[in-house]
Amino acid sequence: MLKIENLHVAADGKEILSGIDLEIPLGEVHAIMGPNGSGKSTLANVIAGREDYTVVEGSVRWRGDDLLAMTAEERAWAGVFLAFQYPIEIPGVNNVYLLKAGLNAKRRAQGLTELDAMDFMALVREQASRIGLEEDFLARGVNEGFSGGEKKRNEIFQMTVLEPSLAILDETDSGLDIDALRVVAEGVNRLRDPERSIVMVTHYQRLLDHIVPDVVHVLIDGRIRMSGDKTLAHELEERGYDWVKAEVGGA
């Protein structure tokens, strides 16, 4: 399970997360919702190992491993995957090369042999077609010239190839039209597995109609203010976030 205790995180001298406590058991899908600026993306990035933040105190453990003591790539090898809110363009770096290098690095770390090139391409082609990415996308630079929707599809495509045990989706629904949203949701739902945890960071409940969460958490001003089942998402959609603050007595 993912176990976060008393996590305080700062950036540029300003505290963004102010004591996060969170447990996500294996096999569950949790949604983290909250208004803009509440710290959702920071939480996602800190779990994945982005170095622009300072962890002031607290711990993040995944299946017993101390993630905060690991580099970003070591976390990826331990099964952590972040689907980026703003997938970055890397012109000149082939999509397939990136996946192959990532997957093989992970396999090496796990003491497995590298995948055979033919098997790998077969896997890649299958997953690409499932997520509706044309084959010529594979040969292009990472996210190079992709539309917003294509970039998000590419994130999910990468996720299905890399098969993480902890998938963190940072605002994956933003910028998607309804058809793309459905395809992306199907991709995520296929990954639901008793041996896998999924964290969805989102602003709206729209995505949660397609990927039904086991638990919904509300993050406001750097802390989890409320947790509940999927009906909490609908309540937030109707009533906004202010009532949560009022209910828990503000910051």
Place this chain on the structure above:
Amino acid sequence: MSIAAIRTLRGRAWQIYEQMGMPTPQQEDWKYTDLGRINAALGDNWWKPAVPERSIPSLGADQLEALAIPDLDAWIAVFIDGRFQAALSDLPEGIDFAPLMRLVIDRPEQAASMLEVDKRMPLFNGFVAVNSALATDGGVLLLKANTVLDRPLLIRHIATRSGTAHIRHSIRLKERAEAHIVEHYCGIGEAAGLTNTVCQIDLAAGSRMRHDRIQMEQPCHYHIGRLSVTQARDSQFESHSVALGAALSRVDLSVELAGPGAACALNGLYLIDGRRHADHHTVIDHAVPHCTSREHYRGVLDDRARGVFNGKVVIREGAIKSDTAQSNANLLLSPFAEVDAKPELMIYNDDVKAAHGCTVGRLDTRQLFYLRARGLTEADARQVLTFAFADEVLASLKPAPLRRFVEHAAFSRLFHEEDAEEMLT
């Protein structure tokens, strides 16, 4: 015109050199490139010819093989220490190719015209004059109208000893002729030497040339190169100038767009480490209306390497409807690496399209994080991003064996294990 006339011409060139001397950092065009290093390294060998009179340098077949570009299907002209090697060359029948040494004897008039010193040429300096005075050899190629050279002509320059090789090439394409020229500079051994090469290209109306210049000389070697191109109406010139080797290299490339509709595309990459120094000065002269120029140079500098880029584009008063775009991007891999980059646009009329951009930076931390989050180690992620940056220039090299060869040469210099080919888009 006789051999005596050539002797007079060479004497005049030597006088000009004596008046001008070698460039110094006090000259604006040589501000960042101090030739004192060459003096210090070469000592008395500075003026000795690399090849003593009458001696024929030779290389073993295995050495030649090791320096070759694998699988490149090309005509070949070999120069060892500046001297043409007929026995090692493979040239097409019916094509007018002659080594300068023969030309001086058989056709002195033509030899004289190509050795002529023109002090008004852009970036003229003592090296050009001394080349006219001392160049003993080079290749002279003339393609008749409507002739297409069926394979690239690979000119191999191999430096094996100390001293200076002055080389003079001249390539003329008549109307609508087409050719691909690859100038490859490499070497063996530890002897400190200097290559001083001048290549003049004259493109008649409607002719087309690809020109690739791959400099990967030994770390103890010094390299001074010049490429002067004159383009007539509707001619096309596309070049790659790649600097990977030598202790210090300087390449001056000037293009005169002298006929309407002429177009040039200049690509360049300097990718150097250690204490190497690579200087690229380019001048594109839009002398007449309706010409197009594109320029894209990139630099990757590691350790204490230093790069210099100066891109001058002149658009003359009457050269309306000129279209030019220049970009220069530099990647510094070490806090001690340095680059001095200067775009210089001189535009003398309003009816033009002109764009330029110049950047100096380090690897993008967001891109690094993205790759690491996918499982690449930090070292691999840096390598991949550096490769991608430099390959933007190399990706347009043709044919594939040439591209592969240059990519491997470039990346084996900075990195040691990864197979570069895998990373290609």
